[in-house]
Amino acid sequence: MAKPAVLTHPESLKKPAGPSEFAKHPVNAALSKAEKVALYTKMARIRHFEQRCIRTYQQGKIGGFLHLYVGQEAVAAGTISLLGKHDHIITGYRDHGHGLMVGMSMNECMAELTGKVTGCSQGKGGSMHYFAPDKNYWGGHGIVGGQAPLGTGLAYAVKYKGLKGCCLAYMGDGAVNQGAVHEAYNLAALWDLPMIFVIENNGYSMGTSQERSTAHPGCLAKRAEGYGMAWDVINGHDVYEVRAKTDAAVKRAHEESKPTVLEIFTYRYFGHSMADPDKTYRDKEEIKGYRENKDPVLLFENELLAEGVLTPATRDAINEAAMAEADVAAVFAEESPDPTVADITKHIYWEEDNRGPNSTSRGTIIFE
């Protein structure tokens, strides 16, 4: 079990991160060249999708809140790249990266942001509420920490059905102070559920740093000890390390049906949401340091260039393709129709959407 440590401190931002210590870890050594290229491509797609969202937002076409994943790509990419048929994920409101990782299309994701009927939730969920249950992705949840009990329920269902699978419930560092998260910890440990709680620690719960929000802020994962759960801390700028250490937690879930808390140190480059001017609580130099020396996409790119898996030409082609795909998605979203007034009252009740002679429900259920 790892010792508590703050993996990102000011000094480390001043020099470029070196090669990954986890490149040769079996779970990474097992990756073929094509799989490594695919993983890089997925990270680049998240990056370019999110950056395209900024433009669409600034054009006034995305309403509501927009929480960007730029800077955190290696967390979703590394963890989700390990998952199989009976593994499930659920997350909070910063949910775009996870959606693209499980295989949602940029078109449906962008159209959801613009509130169009072609969106993944038909324009009914928005940025914070992506869902793809056919890809084992259960959202996209707006209330901080509220997804932790739901994820524990997914793990419970997997175990109940006797399947070899698990659930990863992602949350931010602010969520660790929510009661629902602690209740979920207790249940997962008490009932030996195949559960992995992933704290994506980007340093700030909205505009409040850990020092100002959290007692014993040095290590959030260590709270797992209070529930007798295994835990680990991970450098979330290194996708190889994310994979290596998450793999241990997945194996613990699959083979021992035991939960784990993972704290993955990461960083977001933009404000909490687009509504956050990002001027009051952190230093521009800090953001610059992360961008220049700890960028997860750049670091993985450097690894793959050094390994000879990528060349500058293939790298450029991947990035250009991702940008073009995001542009196409923006046009698709723009040209897609809105839901209709009649659509407002659909998808509220399963029984109403599927009413038949043998329905368990009758009477008036939508009121004037």
Next chain:
Amino acid sequence: MAVITYREALRAAMREELQRDENVVVMGEEVAQFNGAYKVTEGLLKEFGPKRVVDTPISEAGFIGLGIGASMLGIRPVMELMFWSFSYVAFDQIVNNAGNIRYMSGGLINCPIVIRGPANGGTNVGATHSHTPEAILASHPGIKVVCPATPYDAKGLMKAAIRDNDPVYVMENTILYNDKGEVPDEDYIVPLGVADVKRVGTDLTIVAHGRAVITSLKAAEILEKEHGVSVEVVDLRSIRPLDEETILASVRKTHRALLVEENKPFCGVDAQVAYIIQAKAFDDLDAPIGRVSSIDAPQIYCKRMEDEQLPHAARVVAAALKVLA
């Protein structure tokens, strides 16, 4: 037809559904080893074992949320809240998650969960344990709420709730747990959203739900014997979905309506029922709609005064006579 208690009817519903569908799980505080805080789940652990009948820690947000998550993957949890008053610490799960997930996913996900337990005053336990949140919860589209008043309805509604593919919140009443009634031996359900005329009459319609139905039936007896008034009592049984047609048909027949519920008056279920009657049967009314609710204060502890605070037969009779005047 066997004569069984309301408690036994609920238990029989859960027992039969546990037998019928291996994905049904009964879960909650003290439901298994302790045999249920109110003995509703008595014997289920012995019969079905700890995988199907599960004790939880005192952790409503956690275990209710867990049940909701499990239901998304096809488990059909029947979750007991020892009191519906405790739902307030799990409100985010009960409303935001269970109630919204189908909508926010554009219909990709559904949530076949039942949450059940007593929701009533009148037991001398003070304000924190006496809430009746059916109106609060039914005001959220995505949620269904039923309030059975008799053993027959308790069993039939519970079985329908377990088979329903949406979140259904069953609000029972501890004071009714020992009430007896006839319940068929064969399998049946009471569909959600179907009201029941518990007493036929011609002069006045009383609309009620939960224990207020029993109170209203007593009042109807008095009104007939002492005042020669023929009262029809419509039991809503289900709050959302709501059987508007049965309410309206009765009002169109009697031309007078009195609404009785154990909620506090402000935005109670009957506020909605009153709106529907005046909107859809205004010309049929011969008098303003009357209303009896609990006296508008947090639930008082003192038993003698709590019995006054809740609607009782004398208050219902007085209100009925006013509507009939």
